[in-house]
Amino acid sequence: MKRTLNFNIFRYNPQDPASHPHMEAYTLQETAGMTLFIALNQIRELQAPSLAFDFVCRAGVCGSCSMLINGRPRLACRTLTESLPDTITLLPLPTFELIADLSVNSGKWMRAMSERLETWVHSVEETDLDRIELPMDPDLAEHIYELDRCIECGCCVTACGTAQMREDFIGAVGINKIARFKADPRDQRNDQDYYAVVGDDDGVFGCMSLLGCQDVCPKELSLQTQIAYIRRKMAFAGL
Amino acid sequence: MKMMITKHPSAWPARFDLMQSATGLFLALFMWLHMFFVSSILLGKDAMWTVARFFEGYFFFGTNFPLLVSGFVALIFSLIIIHSALALRKFPANWKQYSRFWQHMRSMRHADTTLWLVQVVTGFIMFFLASVHLYVMLSRPELIGPYASADRVWSLRMWPLYLLLLFAVELHGAVGLYRLAIKWGWFDRGDPQSTRRRLKTAKWIMSIFFLVLGLATLAAYIKIGIDHSANVGELYTPSWMEVQQ
Numbered sequence: 001m002k003r004t005l006n007f008n009i010f011r012y013n014p015q016d017p018a019s020h021p022h023m024e025a026y027t028l029q030e031t032a033g034m035t036l037f038i039a040l041n042q043i044r045e046l047q048a049p050s051l052a053f054d055f056v057c058r059a060g061v062c063g064s065c066s067m068l069i070n071g072r073p074r075l076a077c078r079t080l081t082e083s084l085p086d087t088i089t090l091l092p093l094p095t096f097e098l099i100a101d102l103s104v105n106s107g108k109w110m111r112a113m114s115e116r117l118e119t120w121v122h123s124v125e126e127t128d129l130d131r132i133e134l135p136m137d138p139d140l141a142e143h144i145y146e147l148d149r150c151i152e153c154g155c156c157v158t159a160c161g162t163a164q165m166r167e168d169f170i171g172a173v174g175i176n177k178i179a180r181f182k183a184d185p186r187d188q189r190n191d192q193d194y195y196a197v198v199g200d201d202d203g204v205f206g207c208m209s210l211l212g213c214q215d216v217c218p219k220e221l222s223l224q225t226q227i228a229y230i231r232r233k234m235a236f237a238g239l
Numbered sequence: 240m241k242m243m244i245t246k247h248p249s250a251w252p253a254r255f256d257l258m259q260s261a262t263g264l265f266l267a268l269f270m271w272l273h274m275f276f277v278s279s280i281l282l283g284k285d286a287m288w289t290v291a292r293f294f295e296g297y298f299f300f301g302t303n304f305p306l307l308v309s310g311f312v313a314l315i316f317s318l319i320i321i322h323s324a325l326a327l328r329k330f331p332a333n334w335k336q337y338s339r340f341w342q343h344m345r346s347m348r349h350a351d352t353t354l355w356l357v358q359v360v361t362g363f364i365m366f367f368l369a370s371v372h373l374y375v376m377l378s379r380p381e382l383i384g385p386y387a388s389a390d391r392v393w394s395l396r397m398w399p400l401y402l403l404l405l406f407a408v409e410l411h412g413a414v415g416l417y418r419l420a421i422k423w424g425w426f427d428r429g430d431p432q433s434t435r436r437r438l439k440t441a442k443w444i445m446s447i448f449f450l451v452l453g454l455a456t457l458a459a460y461i462k463i464g465i466d467h468s469a470n471v472g473e474l475y476t477p478s479w480m481e482v483q484q
Contacts, residue, residue, distance in 0.1 A: 071346035094343075161352050164343040165336040196248045201328060205256040208329055209422040210352045211435075225431050228424030231256070238253020 003030045005081060007043065008089045009051065013100040023089075024048070036076035036088070037065055040102075052100035060218055063153030066093055067102045073155035075218045093158045095167075106154040113170055117197045119177045121187045140183065147180035147226065149219050156223060159212030168202040172213035172223040175204050179226040182233070191237035199234045207231065259325035260419055262318045267412035267419075269315065274409075274449050278456040284385035284463070285477045291383045308380035316373045319365075326362055350439075354414050361411035368404040372397075385475040386467050393464025394471045398457065405453040409446050417442040 005028045012021040026043050037055055044051045056062040058077045065076040068091040070084060081088070096104035113119075150173060157163045157171040178198050181187045198204045207227050214224040276294075280287040294311070295303040331337040344352050375391070376383070382391065392398045417438050420426060426434050467473070 068346065071348065159347060159349070161340055161343055161355060164339045165331055195253070199248050200252040203252075205252045207422075208355060209418050210349070210355050211421065212347060212349050212352055214432075215349060215351075222431065224421065224435065225424060225427060228422060228427065232423060235253045235257050238248075238250045239257070 003086055004028070005030050005039065005084075006087045007039070008087065009043070009048075009102065010091045011048075011051070011101050012098065013050075013052070014098055015100065030081050034081045036069065036079045036081060036084075036090075039081055040076060040090075051102075053102035054104075061151060063106075063151030063218075066106070066153040066155050066158075066218075067091065068093060068158065073153075073158040073216050075153060075155070078218055093154050095157050095163055096154055104154070106152065109154065109157070110152045110173070113174050114177070117170065117174050117177060119174075119181060121181065121184060122189045122193070123186065124188055134186075136185070140185070144180060144183050147176060147183065147221070150176055150180075150221060151219060153218060155216045155218060156213035159216040161210045161212065162206050162208050166202065166206060169206045170198065170203055172207075172217075172227060174198070175207065175230050176221060176223055176226050178204075179230050182230070191233055194230075195234050195237040198230065199238050204230050204234050255325055255328065259322065259328075260422065262322035262325070263415050264419055266315070266318055266322060267416045270408050270412050271445075271449065274452055274456070278452050280385060280388075280456060280459045280463070284475055285479075287385045287388075288475055288477045294383075295380070303381065305380035308383065309377055312373055312377045312380065316370075316377065319369060319373070323362070323366060330359060354418075358411055358414050358418075361407040361414075364403065364407040365411065368400055368407065371400060372404060385463060386470075386473055387475070389460045389463035389467055390471045391464075392457070392460040394468050398461055398464075401457055405450065405457065409449045409453060413442045413446040413449075416445075 007026040007028065008023045009026060010021070011019075011024045013019040026047050028039055028042055031038075037058055040051070040053050044053075053067070053076070054064040055077060056064045060075050060078040063075070066073055067076055068089075069076070069079055070089050073093055090102055092098055092102050092104045093106065096106045096109050099105055152173060154173070156173050160169070160171055163169045163171050175198065178194055181189070182191075182194060200206070204227065209227070211224055213227075217223055276290050279290045292298065292303060294308055295305050296307050297303050331340055340356070344356060375397075382388070392401060420438050421435060424431075426438065428434075
């Protein structure tokens with residue numbers, strides 16, 4: 001049965017002095033297989049041309065369209081309207097800088113986090129670009145690939161109670177990245193080096209194991225396991 | 240890229256994290272044992288008298304040494320103070336943080352997030368209620384017994400404190416143990432999500448079990464306290480000693 005969907009969407013453009021934060025209501029006829037991404041495009045095309053929201057891939061790969069959907073962070077492109085009630089409330093992700101309406105600058109946050117945690121391969125040797133890379137055990141390569149599937153959508157940061165209270169907390173995305181580089185034999189950092197970037201209350205010891213991150217990750221990454229693993233390693237590295 | 244890290248971080252965050260977990264683990268397991276000791280009253284006054292005197296060394300030395308209990312209470316009190324001080328690091332520090340967490344919790348409707356607030360609230364309650372109980376145990380350890388404890392509960396009107404403390408301790412301890420297991424990845428062989436579901440079920444079972452046991456125990460002390468209210472201050476003499484007399 002076709003439903004009429006009632007959308008409550010946050011509207012605010014910080015660049016426009018006349019704009020003020022408010023919720024606007026829109027209605028839309030639901031169609032078969034409709035995702036929130038499709039619904040938002042229809043609203044923008046037919047009802048609100050100035051509505052700002054982000055998307056690139058439309059397939060849950062780029063992580064751009066994350067937003068608070070009825071209070072929980074999710075990807076708009078991976079959310080079928082049929083999984084939601086008739087009334088749908090959409091808000092931009094908190095924690096990140098608001099660009100306008102549902103669009104946030106999660107990239108700025110992610111870049112700052114990456115620079116702080118130095119999420120790149122560290123080596124004491126100069127890389128010889130002409131030399132063939134050393135072979136890697138397929139299981140290890142698979143493990144690193146699994147951790148690298150993070151799309152930096154920011155859902156885990158928004159779902160984290162600690163990150164909501166403490167702006168400097170690196171979130172599950174940061175801890176997962178440390179786990180990824182720690183697993184990589186090309187990264188020559190030792191546990192003391194990793195401790196230097198995540199061994200405090202803004203790092204892994206700030207995590208209170210509320211597991212909002214685990215429960216909302218659209219890529220279903222093993223964040224619970226990675227956080228516990230890094231916590232064990234860093235606790236003993238710090239002693 | 241070459242190595243860039245040059246920081247020399249403090250070891251204290253790691254030590255604090257381990258200490259918070261270790262003290263929490265010890266205290267939560269101790270509280271379960273404590274409940275079994277206290278609930279010995281359900282087996283009869285003689286059973287409770289035997290447990291109380293056992294910890295005073297009566298069956299080892301032939302006489303009571305209440306100071307042994309005081310010493311152990313002092314150790315527990317110290318661990319609670321250390322655990323509380325370490326846990327305070329995680330408490331919201333100002334109104335902005337409280338309001339953000341409250342908003343976040345209501346928005347997420349996520350059980351583990353909500354349970355954390357339960358831990359904060361029960362922990363806060365215990366700062367005060369547990370301190371009262373521990374000071375009494377520390378200063379008058381010889382008054383642990385079927386009549387003395389029941390008089391304290393009923394005639395000295397401690398039962399409201401113990402009722403609140405029971406709920407605070409049993410919720411806080413079980414949630415804490417569940418979170419410890421998640422935090423350190425215990426029992427995580429195979430499928431962490433099914434482990435988590437099982438741990439959560441175990442958490443509720445343990446909370447309910449100890450709450451029921453605790454309520455039954457408190458009711459037993461209240462009953463004895465009411466019956467003994469005309470003789471407050473009289474200590475219990477076990478049945479076999481009465482026969483000897």
